[in-house]
Amino acid sequence: VITGPCSIETEEQIRAVVAHCVENDIKMMRGGVFKPRSSPYAFRGLGLDGLKLWHEIASEAGIKIVTEVMQTSQIEEMYPYVDVYQVGARNSQNFNLLDELGKVDKAVMIKRGISGTIEELLQSAEYVFSGGNEKLILCERGIRTYERASRNTLDLNAIPILKAKSHLPVIVDPSHGIGIRAYVPQMALAGVMSGADGIIYESHAVPEKAYSDGQQTLDFAQSARLASWIRESFAMRKGFDLL
Incomplete structure (x- = not known):
């Protein structure tokens, strides 16, 4: 289970989310300090200082950090402070970035492109792998289709296919996958039952006040319930011979 806000906003917010993770035995926190935004006027993160x-704060609590790297020049400066480099959907075919991440000895999580195919996601991973870094995680986060009832279309078909085509762990991001807070838990649990190795979702003390993506972010009470349900679902899945 990986959770946290879309954007790292303030020290108070960081401490609140870290405390939430500790209380619910969640070992990894997600969040963005460099944010690729559709509008140049939207909040774009606190940067390296953030x-x-x-x-x-996180290291004092034993919480690992998952955060997005957007360009090659950020890799080295981020290195001492990050546990998993995230390659976002918009950068999943930034081959210069992927090449450079192949040279680091920390894990890299690659999100599927906004309209990317399963094969393209695997080829993106191959760029990192060919550079010598075998610490790779694949993330299904929904793709853009003609359907407008949800933010994206979460492609759960991709989970068993990716598991069959590679040896890599596969995780699901239901927050971006559907983009509607009320349905994030259902899609998270569907991801587990589809064979995912983990779930990454967004949480915030007060989602309505989040600087970004509040509409798809769970509050702490909802997040605590979901984390518990995810663990129960993994335990249940162990009994299924087909999985």
Whole structure:
């Protein structure tokens, strides 16, 4: 289970989310300090200073950090403060970035492109792998289709296919996958039952006040319930011979 806000906003917010993770035995926290936004006027993150503050607070609590790297120049400066480099959907075919991440000895989570195919996601992973970094995680986060009832279309078909085509762990992001808070838990549990190795979702103390993606973010009470349900679902899945 990986959870946290879309954007790292303030020290108070970091401490609240870290405390939530500790209380619910969640070992990894997601969040963005460099944010690729559709509008140049939207909040774009606290940058490296925010990451340093986050790392200081999270490391004291034993929480690992998953955060997005957007360009090659950020890799080295982020290195001391990050546990998993996230390659976002918009950068999943940024081959220069993927090449450079192949040279680091930390895990890299690659999200599927906004309209990317399963094969393209695997080829993106191959770029990192061919550079020598075998610490790879694949993430299904929904793809853009003609359907407008949800933010994206979460492609659960991809989970067993990716598991069959590679040896890599596969996780599901239901927050971006459906983009509607009320349905994130259902899609998270569907991801587990589809064979995913983990779930990454967004949480915030007060989602309505989040700087970004509040409409798809769970509050702490909802997040605590979901984390418990996810663990129960993994335990239940162990009994299914087909999985």
